[in-house]
Structure formats: C-alpha cells, structure tokens
C-alpha cells in the first residue's frame with residue numbers, strides 16, 4: 001500500500017526533476033549528486049536507476065562511478081540489510097544523521113569526510129517524524145538544514161555550490177504551549193510586508209493564527225489539514241530566515257500537503273532551491289522579502305490520486 005501511494009509517486013517525480021537539474025553541475029563540481037534517507041525499499045534511488053540517471057551494469061549492480069554519486073544514510077539496521085540486497089552496488093551507511101550532523105549542537109560540524117557527503121547537490125530528508133522544538137527554542141531539523149547550508153557555502157578551498165533541499169515531515173508540531181504562540185507571532189511578523197503571502201495566510205489560516213497565539217492548546221483540537229497549512233507557512237519562512245542571513249537566495253519550488261485519506265498520516269513536503277547570493281548588491285533583508293513574496297506560487301496539495309492542486313492566495317479553503 002505504502003509503496004504505491006500515488007501522492008508519493010508524484011513527489012518522487014519532483015525529486016527526480018531536481019536531481020536531473022543538478023546532474024551536470026554536480027559532476028563538474030565533484031560533489032555527490034544525491035543524499036537520501038532511502039528506507040528499506042529505496043524507491044527514490046530505484047527511480048533514478050529506472051530513469052537512467054544512475055547506471056547499472058548488465059549483471060545488475062550500480063556502476064562504480066555512479067555508486068559514489070549517491071549517499072544513502074539509513075538509521076534502521078533491518079532496512080539497511082534489505083536495501084543492500086535490493087540495490088546491489090549501493091553503499092548504504094547505517095547511521096543516524098542527527099549524530100552525523102550533531103544537530104543538537106549548532107557549532108559542532110562533521111569531519112571533512114562526512115562534510116564531503118553532505119555537500120551533495122540534492123539533499124533529500126524524507127523523514128517520518130514531526131517538527132520538534134526543544135524547550136530552549138531550537139529546532140533540531142532546522143539546525144541540521146542550517147548546518148548543511150553552511151557546508152554548501154564551502155570554505156577557503158571550496159566555492160559555494162547551489163543545491164536543493166527536499167524535506168518531508170509528519171504534519172505535527174511538537175513544542176510547548178508558549179512556543180506555539182511564538183510561532184504564530186513569527187508568521188504574522190514575516191507576512192506583513194508581502195501582500196500575497198498575507199492574503200494566502202488570511203485565506204488558508206483565517207483566524208487560526210490569532211487563536212493559536214491567544215489559546216495555544218487549540219492546536220490539539222485542530223483538524224490535521226489546518227496543522228498542515230500552518231507548517232506549509234512556518235517551515236519555509238524559518239528556512240528563508242536562516243538561509244538568507246547566511247547569504248543564500250531561496251526559491252521554494254514546491255510547498256505541499258498530502259496524505260488526505262483517513263488511513264494515511266497527513267504530511268508536508270518541500271522542494272527548496274538554494275542559490276548563492278553572490279551579487280553583493282542586495283541585502284539579506286531584501287533577499288528574504290523576495291523569497292517570501294515567491295512563496296504563494298509554490299503552495300499546493302497532492303491529492304490521493306497523485307494530481308496536484310495549486311492553492312492560490314485567494315482561493316477557496318481546502
């Protein structure tokens with residue numbers, strides 16, 4: 001059932017398009033093409049093989065030159081074993097990326113070997129977990145993204161390289177009641193100078209931000225679709241904030257909710273392009289505004305049959 005979910009098939013096509021878009025530049029830059037948490041089936045990697053992006057020998061295994069373009073990190077031991085059998089030639093690292101990236105410690109970086117792996121042109125964090133905030137306000141997943149962005153910035157020996165983040169999360173926000181209110185206030189603060197984004201929030205979240213700020217416990221009684229819409233605004237805004245401050249221009253290509261059937265877990269998924277802002281003429285604040293203004297064009301939901309419905313700023317409520 002899980003394997004053939006049409007919505008996920010659509011989302012894998014988005015990932016495939018991103019990988020194709022980076023293929024030549026990744027070779028030229030000498031960086032891995034695709035970093036993924038593949039799961040036991042590795043369906044995203046299989047798609048790259050089926051589409052000829054990653055080549056296999058006649059006998060079946062991935063050709064050695066292409067195997068080194070894929071970084072497969074999987075924390076689950078059983079899944080690693082199954083995956084190695086299913087995709088011969090694939091090098092699977094049985095590790096947890098939270099440890100590899102020390103994501104609870106903002107200033108601790110991986111060693112140079114691991115840094116090279118995280119400099120992949122497309123980084124796909126297809127999590128089966130919720131957005132969790134620590135009591136001190138830090139969000140480990142966002143810490144990880146900040147760190148991965150800093151690794152792509154390079155250093156004195158390596159220039160910055162453009163990359164794409166694919167991120168998937170359960171539509172759930174785990175934090176204290178006070179933090180819930182703070183997230184609502186953060187969104188309100190970030191949308192006021194972007195009329196289309198403000199309209200999107202007014203249309204699709206209506207009075208819910210005010211409600212969340214005043215009575216944070218309402219989140220527990222909200223329909224999951226509301227939490228999806230909240231995260232579809234909150235997560236990209238947080239990523240735009242952290243990335244622009246570091247010198248990136250962020251183009252959100254897809255910001256989507258999916259998992260509409262009662263037996264499915266409601267999810268949110270994002271495809272976000274990071275381009276190094278090397279003009280030096282625009283300030284991070286101006287860049288952030290441009291990135292936020294582009295956000296409504298990316299908002300959509302993937303329906304149960306795999307079709308994509310754009311969610312315009314002034315549309316009907318989903």
Ligand SMILES: C[S@@+](CC[C@H](N)C(=O)[O-])C[C@H]1O[C@@H](n2cnc3c(N)ncnc32)[C@H](O)[C@@H]1O
Nearest residue numbers: 037038039043044074075076095096097098126
């Ligand atoms: C949703 S599955 C990936 C599916 C795959 N991307 C696809 O297209 O079929 C997520 C996988 O990530 C693994 N995972 C989750 N958190 C992880 C972490 N912090 N480090 C490494 N693997 C993780 C899980 O064990 C699971 O197998």
